[in-house]
Amino acid sequence: MTCADDDDPFPVDDCLFADTFSQDTVFTLLGQELKIRQVFGSSLGVAAAVWESALHLCRYFEQQSVELRGKRAIELGSGTGVVGILAARLGAVVTLTDLPLTLPQLQDNVSANAPSSSWPSTLPAVLPLSWGEDHMSFPSDWDLVLCADIIYLPETYPLLLETLAHLCKNRAVAYLSSKMREEHETPGFYEDCLPSRFNVELVHRDGSQNINIYRASLRKDQ
Template sequence: MTCVGDEEDDPFPVDDGLFTETFSLDSVFHLMGEELRIKQVFGANLGVAAPVWEAALHLCRYLEDESVLLRGQRIIELGAGTGVVGILAARMGAEVTLTDLPLALPQLQANVSANAPSDGWPVSPTVLPLSWGQDHLNFPSDWDLVLCADIIYLPETYPLLVETLAHLCKNGATAYLSSKMRMEHQAQSFYEEFLPSRFNVELVHRDDEQNNNVYRATLQ
């Protein structure tokens, strides 16, 4: 997810020093038998939305290992960044909406377009802006899955994220959240305090080497 904003009290502030120069990197990932070509555009504007984070790959592998049904499912991804998770789900036959803050959308849309199957998408993915806790009510609540990869890093956004997740999961969606458990981002606090305030939360996978957890959450 991108950190953008102009106001000091904006919950999504700019981190101008994160990347001092702009450059791009084209990477190929082989997941669920699919080959994804993902462009990562590094620069101050995109910030943390630029790279493919390991947590995203962990989530893709978890969905494959656990044979989570994707085909025919209505899926929304929050803080999609490069889009690797949502694009993979769309390639597997899901009806996918990928969301992030506005500045991340050109990179996200470019990666969606670059990964269209030669015979066309089963269902064309949609790319839309979504700022947590601000415009989430513009989105429906009839999803099957809500996917989130490495979006737990700004504690001031945690209440907004929980509010957004509660709306999206109102009609029974299951959320899968994959996170590197960084102490400096109080990730443990999000999963032990913020998310359980509204959700039933279960740790379903732990990678000790990468310090990455995958959680499954359903609205209480």
């Protein structure tokens, strides 16, 4: 049986019939140990894995001393939730979002990473969010919008842009970390789509892994 490699967000068809198995991995990030369960061979697809872009974003927060305590943060396409859960462990008020199928995995990882006493702020919320469809049911008063390796399906880019514009209306800063996959038109999202409504700045690049991190804010004319 042949499965896609770790860098491919689209497993080949044979993987759909692989036995389902889970793997618990402990990540040490910003002085926090996070136990993240990944459920492979399941219908979760790309949402089952911790992608390197997510870990890069976590490390960027540490390197740049990004203030998270007390911030209201929403994560899009949370998958395993590693970025948002870390932010919550560091004192942010976090809402994790993804498609409904992914929510049980997210909730399990939130529960597995509850501090021994209590969360520094509040328990992270886990909610369904389909880009471009139900984003208007979410508020626009966030401080941070977090996105890790969610730019790989060109047909979703206009929906994501609409969602980001709504969430960032009140001066939220969006951090987007991506593997720059030419075959999925990822560079085009950052060069053309996102700048059509946002001020976009490349703040980190790892050339060895072809991962970029961008900081974006909604343009004043939007």
